[in-house]
Amino acid sequence: MTTTSAASRQHTLRERNLELVARAVFEAPEPPSRAGVAATTGLTRATVSTLIDQLIGARLLRELPAVADGRAGRPAVPLVPAGRSVLGLGLEVNVDYLGARAIDLTGAVVAERVVPGAFHDSDPAEVLGELGRIANDIARDTHDRGMRLAGARLALPGLVDARAGVLDVAPNLGWSSVAPVPLLGLAGLPVEIANEAKLAALAELGGPGPAGAGAAIPDSFLYVSGDVGIGAAIVVGRELFLGERGWNGEVGHVVVDPAGPRCSCGARGCLEQFAGKEALAGAAGLAADAPLADLLALLGAPRPTTADAGGDPAASDADPPTTAHTGLDSPASRAAADAAVRRAGQALGSALADFVNLVDVHTVVLGGIYTDLLPWLRPEVESVLAERVLAAPFVELEVRSARAGAQAALTGGAHEVLRAVLAAPAAWT
Amino acid sequence: MTTTSAASRQHTLRERNLELVARAVFEAPEPPSRAGVAATTGLTRATVSTLIDQLIGARLLRELPAVADGRAGRPAVPLVPAGRSVLGLGLEVNVDYLGARAIDLTGAVVAERVVPGAFHDSDPAEVLGELGRIANDIARDTHDRGMRLAGARLALPGLVDARAGVLDVAPNLGWSSVAPVPLLGLAGLPVEIANEAKLAALAELGGPGPAGAGAAIPDSFLYVSGDVGIGAAIVVGRELFLGERGWNGEVGHVVVDPAGPRCSCGARGCLEQFAGKEALAGAAGLAADAPLADLLALLGAPRPTTADAGGDPAASDADPPTTAHTGLDSPASRAAADAAVRRAGQALGSALADFVNLVDVHTVVLGGIYTDLLPWLRPEVESVLAERVLAAPFVELEVRSARAGAQAALTGGAHEVLRAVLAAPAAWT
Numbered sequence: 001m002t003t004t005s006a007a008s009r010q011h012t013l014r015e016r017n018l019e020l021v022a023r024a025v026f027e028a029p030e031p032p033s034r035a036g037v038a039a040t041t042g043l044t045r046a047t048v049s050t051l052i053d054q055l056i057g058a059r060l061l062r063e064l065p066a067v068a069d070g071r072a073g074r075p076a077v078p079l080v081p082a083g084r085s086v087l088g089l090g091l092e093v094n095v096d097y098l099g100a101r102a103i104d105l106t107g108a109v110v111a112e113r114v115v116p117g118a119f120h121d122s123d124p125a126e127v128l129g130e131l132g133r134i135a136n137d138i139a140r141d142t143h144d145r146g147m148r149l150a151g152a153r154l155a156l157p158g159l160v161d162a163r164a165g166v167l168d169v170a171p172n173l174g175w176s177s178v179a180p181v182p183l184l185g186l187a188g189l190p191v192e193i194a195n196e197a198k199l200a201a202l203a204e205l206g207g208p209g210p211a212g213a214g215a216a217i218p219d220s221f222l223y224v225s226g227d228v229g230i231g232a233a234i235v236v237g238r239e240l241f242l243g244e245r246g247w248n249g250e251v252g253h254v255v256v257d258p259a260g261p262r263c264s265c266g267a268r269g270c271l272e273q274f275a276g277k278e279a280l281a282g283a284a285g286l287a288a289d290a291p292l293a294d295l296l297a298l299l300g301a302p303r304p305t306t307a308d309a310g311g312d313p314a315a316s317d318a319d320p321p322t323t324a325h326t327g328l329d330s331p332a333s334r335a336a337a338d339a340a341v342r343r344a345g346q347a348l349g350s351a352l353a354d355f356v357n358l359v360d361v362h363t364v365v366l367g368g369i370y371t372d373l374l375p376w377l378r379p380e381v382e383s384v385l386a387e388r389v390l391a392a393p394f395v396e397l398e399v400r401s402a403r404a405g406a407q408a409a410l411t412g413g414a415h416e417v418l419r420a421v422l423a424a425p426a427a428w429t
Numbered sequence: 430m431t432t433t434s435a436a437s438r439q440h441t442l443r444e445r446n447l448e449l450v451a452r453a454v455f456e457a458p459e460p461p462s463r464a465g466v467a468a469t470t471g472l473t474r475a476t477v478s479t480l481i482d483q484l485i486g487a488r489l490l491r492e493l494p495a496v497a498d499g500r501a502g503r504p505a506v507p508l509v510p511a512g513r514s515v516l517g518l519g520l521e522v523n524v525d526y527l528g529a530r531a532i533d534l535t536g537a538v539v540a541e542r543v544v545p546g547a548f549h550d551s552d553p554a555e556v557l558g559e560l561g562r563i564a565n566d567i568a569r570d571t572h573d574r575g576m577r578l579a580g581a582r583l584a585l586p587g588l589v590d591a592r593a594g595v596l597d598v599a600p601n602l603g604w605s606s607v608a609p610v611p612l613l614g615l616a617g618l619p620v621e622i623a624n625e626a627k628l629a630a631l632a633e634l635g636g637p638g639p640a641g642a643g644a645a646i647p648d649s650f651l652y653v654s655g656d657v658g659i660g661a662a663i664v665v666g667r668e669l670f671l672g673e674r675g676w677n678g679e680v681g682h683v684v685v686d687p688a689g690p691r692c693s694c695g696a697r698g699c700l701e702q703f704a705g706k707e708a709l710a711g712a713a714g715l716a717a718d719a720p721l722a723d724l725l726a727l728l729g730a731p732r733p734t735t736a737d738a739g740g741d742p743a744a745s746d747a748d749p750p751t752t753a754h755t756g757l758d759s760p761a762s763r764a765a766a767d768a769a770v771r772r773a774g775q776a777l778g779s780a781l782a783d784f785v786n787l788v789d790v791h792t793v794v795l796g797g798i799y800t801d802l803l804p805w806l807r808p809e810v811e812s813v814l815a816e817r818v819l820a821a822p823f824v825e826l827e828v829r830s831a832r833a834g835a836q837a838a839l840t841g842g843a844h845e846v847l848r849a850v851l852a853a854p855a856a857w858t
Binding site: 159161168169171220232234236241242243244245246247248249250251253254255256257258259265266267350351353354355357358359360361362387388390391393394395 | 588590597598600649661663665670671672673674675676677678679680682683684685686687688694695696779780782783784786787788789790791816817819820822823824
């Protein structure tokens with residue numbers, strides 16, 4: 001057994017060093033040379049060169065043209081993550097779309113399909129079957145272009161038991177106790193499932209490459225993503241806080257008004273009924289499934305000034321803002337849209353205040369539909385936070401838009417796959 | 430420098446081994462012998478014996494009478510934590526009492542003073558001066574009895590910046606931006622400050638001795654402590670989750686009803702206005718500062734059956750329970766007390782549902798006045814949790830009474846001091 005152990009130790013050591021070397025290239029602010037990697041990792045230049053050759057052979061890294069650095073000897077050859085080689089695949093089923101996005105190690109999107117739909121009370125087999133066909137198309141297409149999918153993450157809007165691979169419940173889909181992975185029919189591709197808001201929050205931290213270094217985002221933030229449902233994630237010190245089972249962040253079902261309307265979850269007056277996408281559209285006089293662009297158009301480009309915001313929350317429905325708008329549609333619809341967004345902002349502010357008071361994280365990143373709606377939501381959200389957050393006088397509360405763009409859970413899911421590749425690059429050599 | 434380094438390494442090694450040996454005794458299910466400690470720690474018997482002699486000399490450990498174990502050689506001498514030697518001191522200012530409690534390494538309370546009072550909008554210098562005199566009395570008295578205070582923790586009902594030693598705000602005391610430690614006037618005693626609910630939650634985990642092994646409590650729980658204000662703590666894996674600054678758990682200011690009464694924090698409809706001690710007393714027709722015993726007496730000993738609970742929350746005020754009570758006072762007061770407690774239970778259930786939905790921890794431990802009120806609160810709390818917690822169908826939600834007894838923050842604070850002693854016993858040898 002001694003020799004086996006020694007061999008296995010040797011093997012483990014090589015794995016660890018491969019990871020060290022790969023990280024040194026991926027996390028370097030500028031493309032490093034082999035000598036630079038040796039300096040960063042503390043490994044010998046010979047070891048580094050062997051390992052880098054393996055990582056290049058596995059197409060995780062590639063070399064840029066040599067540049068003379070003005071010193072004697074061979075010119076330095078800068079190393080960078082390899083593009084269009086190993087890919088992470090993000091998949092998502094949400095209430096109003098399904099999608100797939102393949103991202104390479106440089107952070108570039110190399111394939112994407114987003115299909116609008118209406119998946120309320122849908123059939124999991126049918127919806128996941130369709131998503132699986134899209135994923136298979138992407139797998140075939142990227143394979144034909146010489147790329148390899150390392151794995152996939154499936155984002156779902158509900159309570160996900162990632163270990164068991166079971167979606168326990170997604171109220172807005174009407175799904176419960178579903179094992180989604182087999183229904184995708186993706187033979188040979190490892191797929192894990194996760195809550196969509198958690199993956200979207202990770203997208204804010206950036207991808208594995210140097211472009212992904214998330215310098216602009218604080219290490220701790222609450223991520224709140226608005227769609228038909230409202231999900232959230234708690235990030236503290238760049239790590240997800242997951243509670244006991246990762247079922248936290250259900251901010252969409254926080255009590256805003258116990259006399260409010262009945263929610264999809266069965267309770268009354270949840271945030272979702274004021275600030276969910278369908279509730280907002282309905283209150284603005286639009287069809288529940290109207291695209292966000294319709295609401296944005298109703299609101300008009302010049303957003304209301306903050307001067308007429310921040311009044312008594314209770315009075316808002318009775319007292320819509322009378323700001324003059326340029327643009328389309330009847331004055332009634334415009335006023336209804338303004339009032340709906342103000343009411344949503346107040347409700348969102350109330351639920352976010354509870355969130356901040358309970359977990360003590362002071363930056364709120366708003367994703368999903370809230371990214372585009374933030375200019376109209378901000379006055380009420382900030383006013384309610386200032387009123388209700390106990391720590392408000394002592395900390396800088398910041399509300400900002402998510403920067404990861406549309407369908408951020410697709411991006412976060414693809415990044416997670418690529419992070420796993422980088423954490424164990426030996427599997428690819 | 431090499432010899433100094435070696436000496437310092439040697440020193441550090443001894444410190445580490447002292448801690449290992451001390452822990453082996455404190456955490457053993459049965460008093461271990463020196464041989465047992467050697468087996469647990471992997472240290473040699475000679476090293477263990479030297480270190481144990483030092484810990485006995487420092488009066489952190491003591492020997493029990495030798496017991497023959499039926500084997501050859503000297504009979505084994507069991508080792509236990511030393512009582513009435515090194516003490517931790519818990520201090521607390523709350524809205525309706527101040528107190529001090531000294532606890533020894535066996536978990537025994539060796540001195541205690543709890544003074545009822547009314548500290549709304551009080552003068553910090555005056556209140557902390559009084560608490561300091563009590564602490565000084567205890568320090569003198571225990572010193573005269575041959576004991577030593579290792580330090581103190583001061584529990585405060587508000588936002589505490591422990592690093593800076595500043596209480597930023599305690600709405601119910603009317604204190605803000607206070608540095609409390611100098612106002613205690615405790616020369617020579619190291620004092621740290623902390624939020625009272627955090628210390629009370631730690632008390633649930635038990636003290637440093639073997640008696641404290643918290644086998645009965647789950648590793649993760651939400652601790653919610655009711656008094657005039659309502660504090661909370663999040664414990665995950667036996668560790669406090671503190672967010673960015675330890676200002677989390679402000680469950681007393683979670684929105685229960687936006688149309689509710691104005692709160693001490695300035696906002697409307699906070700939990701505290703329905704389930705805080707004064708709010709409860711007022712709703713029951715008692716004076717705001719009536720002792721909890723008066724409310725309990727009004728409620729009567731045989732608590733209402735759960736059969737008439739769990740109805741429509743909105744109907745409760747109009748429809749107080751008509752259960753017949755034995756006992757004192759007018760039927761009106763009884764009915765008012767029943768209705769007040771039912772309303773408090775609904776409000777508490779609502780805020781706890783938000784808490785569970787946001788952080789995903791499934792055991793709720795109720796402390797402070799809720800410990801005694803739990804039989805009356807439970808039906809509504811459990812009914813609202815079942816309705817509002819999204820994960821309720823998939824997990825065992827448990828609501829239980831705190832077990833650390835009255836003024837738990839005093840106990841938790843004293844335990845924290847003793848844990849610090851055990852983490853660095855070398856300072857005492």
